[in-house]
Each structure stands twice: as structure tokens, then as C-alpha cells.
Amino acid sequence: MKADVKTLEAKKAxxxxxxxxxxxxxxRSDIMHRVVTWQLEKRRGTARATRERSDVxxxxxxxxxxxxxxxxxxxxxxxxxxxxxxxxxxxxxxxFDPKLPKKIRALGLKSALSAKQKSGQLIILETLExxxxxxxxxxxxxxxxxTSALVIDGADVNENFVRAxxxxxxxxxxxxxxxxxxxxxxxxxxxxxxxxxEALEARLK
Numbered sequence: 001m002k003a004d005v006k007t008l009e010a011k012k013a014x015x016x017x018x019x020x021x022x023x024x025x026x027x028r029s030d031i032m033h034r035v036v037t038w039q040l041e042k043r044r045g046t047a048r049a050t051r052e053r054s055d056v057x058x059x060x061x062x063x064x065x066x067x068x069x070x071x072x073x074x075x076x077x078x079x080x081x082x083x084x085x086x087x088x089x090x091x092x093x094x095x096f097d098p099k100l101p102k103k104i105r106a107l108g109l110k111s112a113l114s115a116k117q118k119s120g121q122l123i124i125l126e127t128l129e130x131x132x133x134x135x136x137x138x139x140x141x142x143x144x145x146x147t148s149a150l151v152i153d154g155a156d157v158n159e160n161f162v163r164a165x166x167x168x169x170x171x172x173x174x175x176x177x178x179x180x181x182x183x184x185x186x187x188x189x190x191x192x193x194x195x196x197x198e199a200l201e202a203r204l205k
Contacts, residue, residue: 003117005124005194010143013126014193019201023117025110032115035108035181038100050090053181058085106204112181112199116190123149123191128158137164141171152179154195158178176200 001024003012018024064065066073080088116122122143128151130137141149148170151161155173165171172183176199184190192200 008140027115028111031072044096047094050087051094053086056086108181112184128161132160132163150187151191152196
């Protein structure tokens with residue numbers, strides 16, 4: 001399919017052929033949900049387990065007389081009732097490392113890209129060449145009708161653009177290798193450069 005290419009000044013700079021397999025795929029909300037759930041769960045760190053009686057290194061020797069001491073007949077310092085003893089009914093270790101097949105992840109990314117294309121929320125730019133001025137970039141994005149966006153460049157992102165966009169809220173910048181379903185869906189508009197389009201199509205073919 002054909003799509004218009006614009007400059008940062010919102011002027012038309014030609015057109016580009018988009019791969020239907022990447023930007024014209026069926027929008028599978030169920031697959032995108034699976035991928036986003038996998039991404040968010042993958043972020044979580046390991047939940048550490050508490051040390052129970054078997055994990056604590058303390059003496060197991062009886063520390064008082066069996067009778068006549070006036071105290072209970074304890075025989076293990078690892079018991080939960082003592083300071084330094086093991087935890088009773090402690091938390092178990094939980095490791096959040098879910099698995100998701102590569103084909104499902106690729107299908108989710110194709111669905112997210114296609115959803116932006118079909119809803120008219122995809123903007124393709126010639127390049128991200130700009131001066132490192134936040135005010136100037138904000139005016140350019142306003143001219144493009146962008147308030148909340150994920151900007152994807154090629155393998156390397158323009159440094160001036162990154163510096164200028166750093167202080168603009170709701171604007172994220174990623175290289176093509178970092179494109180993912182969660183970041184695409186959490187912003188209203190997807191802005192991709194021509195280099196980014198080529199890299200995404202090469203990655204998903």
C-alpha cells in the first residue's frame with residue numbers, strides 16, 4: 001500500500017510503499033493482549049523467599065536442662081519463636097520469567113503496526129533532522145498534530161532529536177530494534193522515519 005511521507009515541517013516529501021504483511025495485517029487484539037501481558041510480567045524482578053527453619057544456620061543443640069530450669073524444654077534455636085530463627089510460613093520465591101514464542105511476538109508487533117496504520121495514527125517522516133531545541137521541536141510536532149507519540153527511527157536515532165524530545169511529555173523515542181507492542185499502544189500516534197519503516201519490514205519479514 002502507498003503512504004505519504006512528510007517532513008518535520010508537515011510538508012509532503014513523497015510517498016513510500018508499505019509491506020501489506022507488516023502494515024496491513026489483521027488486527028488481533030487477543031494476540032496484542034498476550035504480548036503486552038508478557039512484556040509487563042517480564043519486567044518484574046524475582047520475589048525473594050524468606051528463610052525458614054531449614055535455611056537458618058543456628059545450633060540444634062539443647063540449650064537448657066530438661067527439667068528444673070523453670071523454662072520450656074526447647075531443643076532448637078532455629079525455631080520461629082526465637083530472635084534469629086527461621087520464618088514460619090514465609091514467602092516463597094517467585095521468578096517472573098514467562099515464555100512467549102517468537103512467532104506470537106512478531107504477530108503482536110504486526111498487529112500493533114497495522115492498527116495504527118488502519119486508524120490513521122501512523123505518520124511517516126523523511127528524517128528526524130532537527131536542532132536540539134525543545135521549543136522548536138514542540139512547535140513542529142504541534143504542526144503535525146502530534147501530542148502523544150512514539151517516534152521510531154532506524155538503527156541509530158538522531159541525537160539532536162533525542163535531546164530536544166527529552167523534555168516533551170508523552171513523547172518517546174526508540175530505535176527500530178526497540179519497537180514493541182506496549183510502547184506503540186500506550187501512545188496515540190506512531191511516528192516512523194523511512195529508515196525505521198525499512199528496518200521494521202526487514203525485521204518482521
